[in-house]
Amino acid sequence: MSVSTVLSAAVFGLKAEFVNVEADVSNGLPAFHMVGYLSSEVKEAVERVRTAIRNSGLEFPAKKVVINLAPATIKKRGAMFDLPIALAILVSLGQLKQERIGKLLILGELGLDGTVQRVPGILPIVLEAQDAGVTSCMIPKENALEGALAEGMEIIGVRSLQEAVAHIQGTLEIPPEPYPVQRMYSHAGTERLDYSDVYGQEVVKRAAEVAVAGCHNLLLIGPPGSGKSMIAKRIPTIFPPMTMEECMETTKIYSILSMLDEQNPLIRRRPFRSVHHTATKTAMVGGGVIPTPGEISLAHGGVLFLDELPEFRREVLEVLRQPLEERQIRITRSSGTCQFPANFILVGAMNPCPCGCYPDLNRCSCTDKEIQRYMGRLSQPFLDRMDICVEAPQVKYEALKGQRQEERSADIQERVGRAREVQNERYKGTGIRSNAALEGRNLERYCELGKTEEQLMQQAFSRLRLTARTYHKVLKVARTIADLDGQEKINTEHLQEAIGYRTINKKYWGRGA
Amino acid sequence: MHKKYEYWLAAIPGLANGSKQMLREHMKSAERAYYIEETALQKLDFLTEKDREILRQAKKKYNPEEICEELETKQIQVAIYFEETYPSRLKMIADNPYAIYFKGNLPDEKQYSVGMVGARRCTAYGETYAYEYAKILSEFHIQIISGLARGIDGVSQRGALVGGGKTFAVMGNGVDICYPRENSGLYGDILAAGGGILSELPPGTPPMPYQFPRRNRIISGLSDTVLVMEAREKSGSLITADMALEQGKDVYALPGSVDSALSLGCNRLIWQGAGILLSPGHLLEELGVVNHEDYMKFSGKSDEKCVEKKKVLETKENLVYSSVGFHPKSANQIVSETGLPAQVVFQLLSALEIQGMIKEVSKNYYVKA
Numbered sequence: 001m002s003v004s005t006v007l008s009a010a011v012f013g014l015k016a017e018f019v020n021v022e023a024d025v026s027n028g029l030p031a032f033h034m035v036g037y038l039s040s041e042v043k044e045a046v047e048r049v050r051t052a053i054r055n056s057g058l059e060f061p062a063k064k065v066v067i068n069l070a071p072a073t074i075k076k077r078g079a080m081f082d083l084p085i086a087l088a089i090l091v092s093l094g095q096l097k098q099e100r101i102g103k104l105l106i107l108g109e110l111g112l113d114g115t116v117q118r119v120p121g122i123l124p125i126v127l128e129a130q131d132a133g134v135t136s137c138m139i140p141k142e143n144a145l146e147g148a149l150a151e152g153m154e155i156i157g158v159r160s161l162q163e164a165v166a167h168i169q170g171t172l173e174i175p176p177e178p179y180p181v182q183r184m185y186s187h188a189g190t191e192r193l194d195y196s197d198v199y200g201q202e203v204v205k206r207a208a209e210v211a212v213a214g215c216h217n218l219l220l221i222g223p224p225g226s227g228k229s230m231i232a233k234r235i236p237t238i239f240p241p242m243t244m245e246e247c248m249e250t251t252k253i254y255s256i257l258s259m260l261d262e263q264n265p266l267i268r269r270r271p272f273r274s275v276h277h278t279a280t281k282t283a284m285v286g287g288g289v290i291p292t293p294g295e296i297s298l299a300h301g302g303v304l305f306l307d308e309l310p311e312f313r314r315e316v317l318e319v320l321r322q323p324l325e326e327r328q329i330r331i332t333r334s335s336g337t338c339q340f341p342a343n344f345i346l347v348g349a350m351n352p353c354p355c356g357c358y359p360d361l362n363r364c365s366c367t368d369k370e371i372q373r374y375m376g377r378l379s380q381p382f383l384d385r386m387d388i389c390v391e392a393p394q395v396k397y398e399a400l401k402g403q404r405q406e407e408r409s410a411d412i413q414e415r416v417g418r419a420r421e422v423q424n425e426r427y428k429g430t431g432i433r434s435n436a437a438l439e440g441r442n443l444e445r446y447c448e449l450g451k452t453e454e455q456l457m458q459q460a461f462s463r464l465r466l467t468a469r470t471y472h473k474v475l476k477v478a479r480t481i482a483d484l485d486g487q488e489k490i491n492t493e494h495l496q497e498a499i500g501y502r503t504i505n506k507k508y509w510g511r512g513a
Numbered sequence: 514m515h516k517k518y519e520y521w522l523a524a525i526p527g528l529a530n531g532s533k534q535m536l537r538e539h540m541k542s543a544e545r546a547y548y549i550e551e552t553a554l555q556k557l558d559f560l561t562e563k564d565r566e567i568l569r570q571a572k573k574k575y576n577p578e579e580i581c582e583e584l585e586t587k588q589i590q591v592a593i594y595f596e597e598t599y600p601s602r603l604k605m606i607a608d609n610p611y612a613i614y615f616k617g618n619l620p621d622e623k624q625y626s627v628g629m630v631g632a633r634r635c636t637a638y639g640e641t642y643a644y645e646y647a648k649i650l651s652e653f654h655i656q657i658i659s660g661l662a663r664g665i666d667g668v669s670q671r672g673a674l675v676g677g678g679k680t681f682a683v684m685g686n687g688v689d690i691c692y693p694r695e696n697s698g699l700y701g702d703i704l705a706a707g708g709g710i711l712s713e714l715p716p717g718t719p720p721m722p723y724q725f726p727r728r729n730r731i732i733s734g735l736s737d738t739v740l741v742m743e744a745r746e747k748s749g750s751l752i753t754a755d756m757a758l759e760q761g762k763d764v765y766a767l768p769g770s771v772d773s774a775l776s777l778g779c780n781r782l783i784w785q786g787a788g789i790l791l792s793p794g795h796l797l798e799e800l801g802v803v804n805h806e807d808y809m810k811f812s813g814k815s816d817e818k819c820v821e822k823k824k825v826l827e828t829k830e831n832l833v834y835s836s837v838g839f840h841p842k843s844a845n846q847i848v849s850e851t852g853l854p855a856q857v858v859f860q861l862l863s864a865l866e867i868q869g870m871i872k873e874v875s876k877n878y879y880v881k882a
Binding site for chain 2: 200201202203204205206207221352358359360361362363367368389390391393456459460463464481493495496497499500501504
C-alpha cells in the first residue's frame with residue numbers, strides 16, 4: 001500500500017486547471033478524509049466513491065483513506081473527480097497498478113451503482129491537455145464523442161467503474177473513440193428554418209442582410225405580432241457557414257454548460273439565443289464564483305435576440321455595452337479573471353409605444369408622457385450601439401397570401417458571404433473584423449466620400465438633425481451596402497439607403513405622426 | 514387710490530370671478546375691500562362664509578406691494594374688467610375673467626381674430642392644414658388666437674408667425690411659465706412678433722389639468738370665429754367649440770376621412786351645422802375680410818406652387834412620393850405598393866426626406882411634409 005496519483009482536471013472559465021488526485025490508504029481507525037480546498041460537491045464524493053466501489057464488486061476495506069487534490073491553492077468544484085478518486089484509491093489498495101494509469105487524464109462522475117456519468121467542460125479540458133502533452137484521456141462514454149473532437153487525442157469512453165478498472169487492468173480492451181468530425185460533416189443536419197417562410201417584410205429582410213454582412217447590430221421596431229421574432233430566428237441562416245475554428249470555439253462554450261448533444265456534439269449551426277426580459281446581469285454576461293459563460297457567450301458567432309427591449313432591466317442592457325465593443329467579456333471574481341468570447345450580432349425588438357400601435361393614431365391611445373417613459377427605459381448610448389434600425393410592420397393579408405416567390409436564405413447567404421470576403425480582404429492585417437468595427441481614423445480612411453456624396457451628407461446632417469454619432473453610423477452602414485453592391489466607392493444611393501436605417505433619436509420620438 | 518390693491522384683489526385664488534366683481538362693485542375700490550372691517554364683511558350677503566375666510570386669509574398671505582413688484586420685474590401687465598384695456602370681446606362672455614394678465618400685447622380690438630384649436634396629438638394632415646390656414650389668415654392680418662399647446666395649437670401659431678401676423682396664446686397657467694416647455698422657442702417668437710401671452714391666472718400659477726377647459730372659454734371669447742382643425746369625439750377642442758357656440762361665435766371644422774379617429778369630432782361638428790373648411794380662400798370670403806380680387810390673386814399663386822413642386826421629381830421619386838400621404842405610411846407598405854425593391858425605396862425616401870418633401874414621423878413611417 002502506498003501513495004498513488006491520478007491526473008485529472010477542472011475548468012476555470014474556458015481554461016483547464018490540471019489537478020493531481022492523490023490517495024493514501026493506511027492502517028488506523030477506518031475513515032475517509034478529503035483535503036485540497038474543496039467545495040461541498042467535491043467532498044460529497046466520499047459517499048459516492050465508497051458505495052460505487054462496493055457496488056462494482058470491488059473491495060473497500062475498513063482502513064484510513066486520505067485523498068488530496070493538488071494544488072491546494074485552487075478551489076475545486078464539480079463531480080468530475082469521482083472517477084479519478086475511486087481509481088486512485090484502488091491503486092493505493094493495490095488492486096490497480098500505478099504504472100498502467102501513467103499519464104492518463106481521468107474525468108467522470110460516479111453513480112452509487114458505479115456508472116460513470118457525463119460531466120461538463122470536457123472539450124476545453126481535453127484540448128488543453130493535448131497542448132500540455134497528454135496523449136490519452138478516460139472520460140464518461142456519454143462525453144466520448146465530444147472529447148474525440150480533439151483530433152489526435154486517444155479518448156477512452158467508459159460506462160462504469162468496472163469498465164474503467166477492467167480497461168486499466170488490461171482485461172477489457174476499450175477501443176479509442178475515432179475522430180468524428182468527418183462523419184458529422186457528411187451528416188450535416190438540414191436547416192429547418194428558411195427566409196422563404198417569411199412573406200413580405202421586405203424592409204426587415206433587407207436590413208437583416210445588411211446587418212449580417214457588416215456585423216451591425218439591428219433594432220426592429222414594430223407592433224406585437226408583426227413577426228419580429230420570426231425574422232430574428234432566421235437571421236442565423238443567412239450568416240456565412242461556420243468555419244471549423246468557429247465551430248470549436250462555440251462548442252467549447254456549450255461544453256462548459258453541458259449543453260451539447262451526445263450524438264452530435266459539434267455545433268455547426270450558428271447559435272440563436274433569445275433571452276427573456278427577466279434575465280439578470282449574470283445570466284446575460286456570465287459569472288458565478290467560478291465564472292460560467294452567459295447568454296452573450298452562448299450567442300458567440302450567432303445572434304443574441306432581445307425581445308421587448310424596454311422591458312429589460314436597465315443595468316442588464318448597460319452591461320452589454322462593453323462586450324459589444326470588445327467582442328468578448330472579461331469576468332473578474334475573487335477566484336480570478338476569465339475571458340469568454342462574445343462575438344455576436346445583437347438583434348433587439350421593441351414596440352413603438354406601450355400599446356404598440358403608434359403612429360396609427362386611430363388605434364394608439366398612449367399619451368406623449370407614456371411613450372416618453374417607455375422610451376426612457378433605453379439609454380441613448382445603448383441605442384447608439386444599434387447601427388441599423390427599421391420598422392417591422394404588422395403583416396397584411398396580401399403579404400400572407402404570398403403571391404411572389406420569396407427569396408431563400410441560401411441566396412442571401414451568398415451575397416452576405418461575398419460582402420464579408422470583401423471586408424476580410426480590405427482589413428487584412430489591420431485587426432479590424434468588420435465594417436461595424438470601424439472607428440475614428442479608419443472610418444475616414446475606408447469610408448471616403450466624393451464631392452456629391454459629401455454634399456448629400458451635409459444636407460442630411462442639417463435637414464434630418466443627425467448627430468455626429470448617427471453620421472458615423474450612416475457611413476459605416478453605407479460601407480457595408482457598397483460592399484454588398486460590389487462597389488469600391490460609396491455612392492449617394494448607398495448613403496441614402498443607410499440614412500433610411502439610422503437609429504432613432506429618443507428626443508424626437510413620439511413627437512410627430 | 515393705488516393700483517396695488519386692485520392687483521391684490523385680482524390675484525386672490527379661489528374666489529369666483531362673479532364674487533370678485535360684486536365685491537369690487539359694492540366697495541367701489543379694491544383698497545376698501547382690503548381694509549374692510551369684520552362687521553362690514555359679515556354684512557356682505559353675496560359672499561359665502563368660505564369667501565369671507567378666503568378674503569381674511571388673503572390679507573395675511575398676499576402683500577399688495579410684493580404682488581406689484583413681481584408684476585413689474587416679470588414685465589407682466591394686467592387688464593381688470595372695468596379698465597379701458599380689458600378686451601371688449603371678453604366683456605360679452607359669461608363668467609368673464611376678472612382680470613387678464615398678459616405679456617406683450619392684447620389682441621387688437623379692431624382686427625378680426627380667429628381662434629384655432631385641435632388635438633395635441635394630431636396627425637400630419639391636421640398639422641399641415643393648421644399651418645396653412647394660420648399662415649394664410651395671418652397674411653391677411655387676421656389675428657390667430659390659440660393655446661400654445663403641443664400639436665395643432667403650436668403649429669397654428671407657428672404658421673401665423675410665418676404669415677407675418679400677430680398671434681396670441683391663452684395659457685392654462687401663469688403667463689410667466691411656458692408650458693409645454695418644448696414650445697419655449699415659440700413663446701419667445703410670439704412676443705418678438707408683437708403678439709401676446711395671456712392668462713386669467715396670476716403669475717406663478719402652475720399648469721393644472723382643470724385649468725385648461727376654463728382657458729378654452731377665453732380662446733373662443735377673444736375670437737370672432739373658431740376653427741377646429743382636428744378633434745377626437747370627446748376632446749378639449751370640442752369643449753372650445755361648444756363654448757364658442759354658446760358665446761355666439763361661428764365655428765368651422767376641417768373635414769377629414771371617416772376612418773380617422775382624429776377627424777371624427779370635426780366631422781360631427783359639421784354634421785351638427787358647423788361651417789366646413791373647404792379652402793383658405795373660401796373661408797376668407799365667408800369671413801368677409803377679403804374681396805374677390807385678393808382672393809383670386811391668392812388662389813392663383815398657390816396652384817402654381819403645387820405644380821412646381823411636382824415637376825422637379827424624377828419618375829421613381831414621384832412614384833414613391835405619391836404613395837406617401839397625410840397618414841403615416843410605413844416603408845414596407847410603400848415597398849408593396851410601388852413594387853420597388855426595399856433598398857431602392859429607402860434611397861428614394863431618404864432623398865425625398867433630404868429635399869424636405871416628406872417627413873419621417875416615427876421609425877420608417879413617412880408623411881407628406
